Amino acid sequence: MVDEKEKIVSEDMGVQVDKKEDIEMRSFGTIKRWATKRSLWMVHYCTGCGGIELAPLMTSRYDMERFGMHPMVTPRQSDLLLITGYVNIKTLKRIIRTYEQMPDPKYVVAFGSCPINGGPYWDSHVTINHLDKYLPVDIYIAGCMPRPQSIVKAFDDLMDMIQEGKADGYLRYKKYYDKYKANQEKIFRKWW
Amino acid sequence: MSEQDFVERMAKFPGSEVKLLRKGQIAMKVPADKGHEAAEYLKKMGFTHLVAIEYVDWIKDNEFELVYNLFSYSSKMRVFLKVRISRDNPEYITFMDLWPVAMTHEREAHEMMGIKFKGNPNLTPFILEDWKEIPPMRKDFDSRKFVKEKYDSIPFVEDEP
Amino acid sequence: MDYTAFIRPEYVLMLLFAGALITYFAGKYSSMARYSLSLLFSGLALLMVALLYGKNTLSVWTPSITPNGISMYVGTNPLTWFFAIILASLSFLTIMYSIPIMKGKRMENWFYTLTLLLMGSMLGVVFSSDLLSFFIFWEMMTLSSYLLVTLAGKRSDKAALNYMILSTMGAYSMLTGITMLYVHFGTTEFSLLSAQIPGTPVNFLWLSLGLVAVGFLVKSAALPFYVWAAPAYSEAPDGFTPLFSGALSKLGAYGLFLFMYVIVGMSALIGMGSFRGVSSFGYAIALLGSITAFIATLYAIREDDIKRLLAYSSVSQVGYILMGLGIGTSLSVAGSLYHALNHALFKTVLFMGAGAIIQLTGTRKMSEMGGLATRMPITFLTMLISIFSLAAIPMTSGFGSKWLIYEAAINKGFVFIAPLAFVASVGSFLYSFRLLQAVFLGQLPDGLKDAKDPSLLVTIPMIALTSITVLFAIVPGVPLGAIASAESYMGIQPIQVDSLFYFRIGNSFGAYNALVVMTILLFAMLVAMIMFAFAGSKSKKVDQHDTYLSGEIYEHHSDLGLHYAANFYRPIERMFEPYLRLRLERTYDAFGRGYELLSEGIRRVYSGDVQTYVYYVIGFLGMLIILAGWWW
């Protein structure tokens, strides 16, 4: 059981972020944002049926490496987490653990309709309906498994948001850390 | 051995109703107490592979139906051995002595439908984690209400003003 | 009263032997007396040996019982002083180190007496200037080290027996060699002997030198005789192993230096047959040394027991010393002497660290330890630098000696020795990292949460020796000065040291400027640290279990063994398994069984009933008659 005292996530996570948030956004200069935008490394962790969509993205037809995106194996090295399909309770635990092991700034992109409102599994007893209650999501991609073109468009939008500093999912996670943790506790009666 | 020969041989089993569903698939309904013998009989006929144990909730007849999905490699035939047990105290004997794989299927049936299998040592929780409500696959389990009460009750994060 | 008169080798020996006796009786009463006395005697002896620097003394003592013409000579010269200072300082530091390690162990009182006795006999071997006293002290050393190994109780008896059998075999062959020399030349004193050597027949020299060399090869655990080394080094008590493998293994090399270069002399050695400008006798030893280095490294890579790994590592490093010694050019002999010094330094620290860790964790299996780096920083740092020196990383003195040996080997164009030794050196890097990873890095097991650095008595010797290793890397001129004088005493063209601060062997062949390498490394380290500290945001410490386990949390799968240490080099082992089956121990076992069968056969001759004896007599007489008839 993960008790409050032994936090997996760093101590300063829980602190009130307002003041810190402004500083972070301003001091996170344009060059750094440009660099982060142009070299997004994604965690190679396909949580649902959308994982297969990544194959055409990485190969010759859509080739997301043009934007500098590269699949990395460990969360420590990456800054983009793709939730590619329906999320049930067990997968959510691993997703949260992976998300917390990723260094800031980190972004979450949710594929398909399942993370938005549960999709076809809206009344299943194990599927999470609104991913945003447990994890800050920067971009949703509609479609019950979106086509590669829409995924490339989503990545493009994400890059623009990063450039303008609007992709602040990781800051929201810090700001409302207790709320997110409370929601997560409600779902898993026993963390493990 | 064509389907007709199979149907006749199965019909010879006392108390069995046999129906040829379509090419290569036969349904055989057997009373509950004769289920194990029927299974042995079919296994000797060549149905060596227990594909799955399916479970159906006939809530109106207050009965559970266990369907043993058997397949024979030699003759490429599939047979559904159907058995009906009462819904009040759902209990049945295990088929592990014929097919060891039955343990997992029975474990799932126990968790999802609440059917106890005498003789199965491992009827522990299988897929669901610390599940307190009634087995979810039963028809009287209202998943819509469960989802509303468990998931929809959780507030969105930035709701407050 | 002029104290300097007492600074003579025989007084050092007397001091130590008397000290051993006094410590035994004092130790009976109070342990404090035992510790302080043994420290006092060894410290005093070390001081006296240090003051002997540069003195060339020779004093004779003719005991009445020896036959005419034989008397015992004891003296010092640059070569003996070089080895004496290593032996004395290591003994003193090992005694200091062993006080907390041997506390409460079995027969502790005997340990200190025997160590002082061993120190005395080792210095005796080094100081003696004639064959008789050399052999007497050699035997005393073997006996006292044998007794010290048996102190570790039941487990060590078999290892000690192996050691004893092989040592006595070596001693007998040495004794025959010595008597051949005495009978042929009529004298035992080294200088008189070396004066008469030039004209002697070559095959006599080959035989006598060969026999003597067998004794020394056994002691330095060269290829055919390395069987005793690993068990003896590892089963010996933890307090004695640093001295055993750090200092004692050098005496084999000292003996070879003495007989090959001081007594026989370089010219006579070349006269015994040369191969590309190098004495073939020396080349044989160099070949043996490099093969030992290679094979011992392969054995060391497979070991999971910390002491056995270091034991095989000692065998392989002494192989390097033999290699340098055999080649015989000024570069290689300097390299060999320098490596003897380096090996004494870093191997002692490694064994001291191993002893401290075994005392802390209670086990010798490396796979049951882990993550001690942050808990035992001093032990970790000292062992880290020593392992740098073992793996010949340029910022430690270990590199200097190996560089000299390679330089000499390549200069002479030995295409078999040089690559074998080089790959063995890379192998030494492999097994030394296995030690680091298994003991200090990786996951800290729960049992060792409260591990902390050993007591001051253990850390002071380790820090002292490690600082010397680093000091000699910065100022290699100091040890090379002593080595150059030792070389000139041995009649070899000494290595020219440009200045105290760095040695730049400027010959056209190759160059190594220690000062430049060290300054660049330190400067680059400084720049990189500053750059790293200010680049990006500061980093945050994370618990050891918070690693990437593909989404799992360690606390709820604590049966997961996260410490990767057991079977560390499984791929290499799987490669060499078929070849390692034919280990040398099996040949020795086969030899032992054959010997038993032979003696069994002979025993059956005495069957005990009289008739067979009568038949023997008749048969013998008949044979005589036939022979007599045949001759006429």
Add this chain to the structure above:
Amino acid sequence: MSITDIVAIIGMAVFVPLLGLLFMGIARKITARIQNRIGPPFYQQYIDVMKLFSKRSNISHSWVFDIGPIFAVVGMLTTMLFIPMGGFQLLSFDGDLIVIMYLMVISGLGIALGAGASGNPNSGIGVMRALVLMMSYELPFVLILLSVMLYYNTTSLAEIVSKQADMAWAVLALPLSAIVADICLQGQFGEKPFDQPIAPAEVATGPMVEYGGKYLGMLMLWHAIAIIVEGSLFVNLFLGGGIVFDPSTYVGMALNFLVWIGLVFLMFFIALLINAVMPRYRIDQAFAFYWKWPTILAIIALIYVMVVSSW
């Protein structure tokens, strides 16, 4: 150590990582083109390094974990200073080939220490693979070094380069040695089929599993310098150090420098082509491979040199 020396050292210490990153960027472009896709811009590696250094949070396990990347970069930078690069001799007269071989071990040791301290089993296995691979390609590589040293009768790399100016280039004089050295170069670069230590699928990028943010940036710089160092070691040994025009005039020096860059990229390009199409050996197969054919060829080359040099 005149002022120009110091300026040259600092200049090269800055220029080589940038050159290495440029090579890695071009490498990703070429691999992409081989796979029939457009691939990232050639300056992608600079962006990656900039992003890594601009990460807002970095994690560390212990001070040994921090020392790892620093040790790696320091070791490789020091090795670079002892290798003649194009016209620049830097410190190559103060340390010969043996010193260089041992200096390269420092960076390997640094990464091994840091990775070990991360406490992740993946990094332990990755480090074991890296060390086993290093031991495997050292045997043929040392035999080749020996053959070159005996042929030019010196252990100093700078001497070898200057001797190659008048005698024939070693690649023409000792073709067999050059081939074996190129096979070993494949292992040193860590390109497929010899990239077991950082195999993403099997051991989650091996030693780098716990490194992120600025640590990974340092390791990327290390890899960039390593490419240039190992490439120029080969170029100095076999391709005359790139000295084609007479180095006395400034124009000659500049052209030599460009030729040197071209040659180093050529060697990296060959390794790259093999990397783009080859799968990965198992680690004991790689060990067996290096200790069988390359070693036999190296011994033949050595015998050839012994025969030639004894005339």
